[in-house]
Amino acid sequence: MVAPACDPERDELDEVVTTWNSHRIRAKAGHGVIGGHPSLMYTLPEMYSAEDNLKAVDMDELALCKEDCTPKSQYPCDDTVFHLCCLLMQEKGWDAPKDAFSAAELYILLRTEILQNI
Structure with missing residues (x-):
């Protein structure tokens, strides 16, 4: 067996x-907080009079979701839109995002x- 890559x-x-x-x-009386070890509380919620809210996932549905979310080309969107965005970024002097927040901005x-110019 090959050792997994270091991550x-x-x-x-x-x-x-x-x-x-x-x-x-630690339990906190009057606050509805029960005490225990996190791994046991998660794995065996019934031991702590809690409800198990985990839901089974249909693996076929999961595969479909993954397929829908996987880029079909080298670009994360329509090729034309991607090139338009690249042109706009160059024209406006906008840098590629470095994290999720700058990507959202x-x-x-x-x-x-784009909407203003349609």
Whole structure:
């Protein structure tokens, strides 16, 4: 068996999970907060008089959703729209986004610009 590739983000997440699950949540009387170990509270909610709200997922539906969300070409949208956005970014001096927030801001700027010129 081949060892999985090192993924620093996954390693960090695993460390957070381990740290979190090694603690015990304290109950707070009068606040409706029950105490226990997070991993047990999640895995066996009935032990804590809680309701299991996990829902089964139909794997065929999941596959369809993944297919619908997977880009079909090298561009994340219609080729013409992508090239138009690139031209607008160049013309307006807008930089490519570096994080989700700047991507959302850029999207709003591009959408507004395109809608004004339709």
